[in-house]
Amino acid sequence: MHHNNNASLVKRELLIRMIRLELEGRLEAGIDRVPYEMTCEPGYQPVRGSVYHDRSILKSRMVARLGFSVEGYVDDGTSLAPLVCAAAERPAPEGPILTVLDEACNACVKSQFLVTDACQGCLARPCLMNCPKKAVRMVDDRALIDKELCVNCGICQNACPFRAIIKIPVPCEEACPVGAISKDEEGKERIDYDKCVFCGACMRECPFGAMMDRSQVLDLLRRRRGGAKLAALYAPAIAGQFRAPLGKLVAALKKAGFDAVYEVARGAEITAEKEAHELVERLERGEPFMTTSCCPAYVEAVKKHVPALAPRVSDTRTPMRYTAELAAAERPDCLRVFIGPCLAKRKEGLDDPLVDYVISAEELGALFVAMGIELGDEAEEAVEAPAGPGGRSFAWSGGVAAAVGARLPAGVPFKPVKVDGLNKEGMKTLRAWADGAHEGNLLEVMACQGGCVAGPSVIANPKVALMQLKKLAEAGGA
Amino acid sequence: MDGEILKVIICSGTACFVMGGSELLLLEDELPAAWRARVAVEAAPCLGSCKDRSCGRAPFAKVGDEGLAGATMPALLALIGRKLGETNGA
Numbered sequence: 080m081h082h083n084n085n086a087s088l089v090k091r092e093l094l095i096r097m098i099r100l101e102l103e104g105r106l107e108a109g110i111d112r113v114p115y116e117m118t119c120e121p122g123y124q125p126v127r128g129s130v131y132h133d134r135s136i137l138k139s140r141m142v143a144r145l146g147f148s149v150e151g152y153v154d155d156g157t158s159l160a161p162l163v164c165a166a167a168e169r170p171a172p173e174g175p176i177l178t179v180l181d182e183a184c185n186a187c188v189k190s191q192f193l194v195t196d197a198c199q200g201c202l203a204r205p206c207l208m209n210c211p212k213k214a215v216r217m218v219d220d221r222a223l224i225d226k227e228l229c230v231n232c233g234i235c236q237n238a239c240p241f242r243a244i245i246k247i248p249v250p251c252e253e254a255c256p257v258g259a260i261s262k263d264e265e266g267k268e269r270i271d272y273d274k275c276v277f278c279g280a281c282m283r284e285c286p287f288g289a290m291m292d293r294s295q296v297l298d299l300l301r302r303r304r305g306g307a308k309l310a311a312l313y314a315p316a317i318a319g320q321f322r323a324p325l326g327k328l329v330a331a332l333k334k335a336g337f338d339a340v341y342e343v344a345r346g347a348e349i350t351a352e353k354e355a356h357e358l359v360e361r362l363e364r365g366e367p368f369m370t371t372s373c374c375p376a377y378v379e380a381v382k383k384h385v386p387a388l389a390p391r392v393s394d395t396r397t398p399m400r401y402t403a404e405l406a407a408a409e410r411p412d413c414l415r416v417f418i419g420p421c422l423a424k425r426k427e428g429l430d431d432p433l434v435d436y437v438i439s440a441e442e443l444g445a446l447f448v449a450m451g452i453e454l455g456d457e458a459e460e461a462v463e464a465p466a467g468p469g470g471r472s473f474a475w476s477g478g479v480a481a482a483v484g485a486r487l488p489a490g491v492p493f494k495p496v497k498v499d500g501l502n503k504e505g506m507k508t509l510r511a512w513a514d515g516a517h518e519g520n521l522l523e524v525m526a527c528q529g530g531c532v533a534g535p536s537v538i539a540n541p542k543v544a545l546m547q548l549k550k551l552a553e554a555g556g557a
Numbered sequence: 558m559d560g561e562i563l564k565v566i567i568c569s570g571t572a573c574f575v576m577g578g579s580e581l582l583l584l585e586d587e588l589p590a591a592w593r594a595r596v597a598v599e600a601a602p603c604l605g606s607c608k609d610r611s612c613g614r615a616p617f618a619k620v621g622d623e624g625l626a627g628a629t630m631p632a633l634l635a636l637i638g639r640k641l642g643e644t645n646g647a
Contacts, residue, residue: 452571453571453603540580540583
């Protein structure tokens with residue numbers, strides 16, 4: 080789905096309003112009014128037939144912004160204030176990091192082929208003639224597909240000379256590269272967490288915004304209110320999310336309440352260095368190839384779906400991990416908050432004791448807006464310990480392989496191949512490499528097409544962000 | 558009047574970016590060829606419109622002397638087209 084869409088904007092507005100109330104110290108008192116405030120403008124056009132239904136759904140959406148699962152939540156008319164208190168008392172964020180809002184889920188019709196009005200009821204009838212299941216018949220001079228018999232093969236669609244047959248997809252199911260989403264008996268979507276790789280594709284693609292992540296931003300604000308110190312560990316892609324030089328981003332992060340700021344691109348340089356060594360060692364041992372390991376959705380996909388590839392995945396830790404180690408050594412007084420465009424990193428953060436919280440680019444943007452921080456107006460700070468260009472290039476597809484390649488000793492044959500986007504095709508490539516059909520000796524895999532710069536919770540257009548990031552990477556020292 | 562350049566300002570402040578405004582910075586790629594020589598696109602720091610509720614919602618842009626709230630690429634192109642038409646007619 081186009082990344083600029085109303086479902087994303089609604090989520091950001093909820094975040095901004097929640098954070099603003101929290102900072103004003105009146106979240107408990109004000110939270111129930113948010114759905115009204117968002118729908119009371121003159122000329123408001125209801126999305127679901129009635130403004131009351133819209134408000135009820137916004138209220139349920141807020142439950143996920145407070146960090147809770149919405150499965151099992153019933154809007155019984157009572158206040159959200161007790162949930163605010165429960166969120167405040169939560170000792171640590173919990174999984175699963177995704178949650179499905181049944182009330183928002185459109186219960187899209189099961190993926191199906193449909194004959195439209197464009198059908199001419201022609202003589203040739205290739206749809207009827209070629210259907211292997213005899214599911215097409217003619218009714219009132221028009222083709223009709225029997226849903227009971229149809230197996231969704233698509234032969235009729237390809238055969239129709241009038242292009243009268245369309246496929247109605249279920250966007251979340253189509254987007255999921257690993258078949259983790261399917262309908263329950265009532266037609267609502269369910270995520271199978273034994274299969275889910277947390278890539279966030281469903282969240283990005285659901286036109287009703289029913290696939291939601293669970294925010295940790297309130298946990299963070301409450302810890303800060305309680306006197307905790309915070310270190311921001313911002314992912315390479317974050318540097319492209321706001322139109323401001325890095326020094327202003329650092330200044331804005333400090334103004335937003337972070338006591339220390341770390342560029343995760345520094346950790347990325349460590350990852351690249353170690354992966355280069357590791358690749359040489361593995362090739363010397365006679366291994367055919369190695370794959371990168373910085374994309375947590377990819378690593379999860381190997382674990383759950385292509386275990387035969389697991390021995391080839393680099394043992395090097397991720398940039399987030401190495402940066403967390405740096406921060407833990409230098410600023411042990413601070414809680415470590417990873418800020419990135421990625422959903423799977425939130426899962427990685429839950430599993431990594433060195434990472435306390437993971438917030439998204441959207442949430443950081445909402446925090447800035449709620450606090451009235453205008454990046455352009457900040458005085459540019461000197462960036463302490465800036466990362467070099469190899470580290471900063473981890474944000475785009477091809478950038479990791481390039482950073483590893485640049486660190487290889489002369490004479491090592493380097494044949495990088497990339498999987499740019501872990502869609503169904505990408506999964507096929509993984510299986511092919513696992514089965515021995517590999518073309519190179521380093522496979523770089525990024526679950527998001529384009530790389531992290533196109534992650535599921537970015538705010539900037541990936542093209543615009545990439546231009547800014549490339550300039551920044553070129554300007555980087557070392 | 559021919560020869561007059563229409564100035565388009567895209568707000569690239571934080572609130573506009575958070576509400577999807579970065580997209581508008583790709584305007585130059587979207588401009589019809591015939592308009593290109595007559596339009597000057599500029600990215601500006603925060604225009605301040607987000608602080609004034611009467612201005613409407615972010616993201617904001619300005620085409621000539623006219624402000625555009627809740628700006629999207631199609632709305633921006635439509636406004637530029639109208640302005641170019643007016644400029645021609647004047």
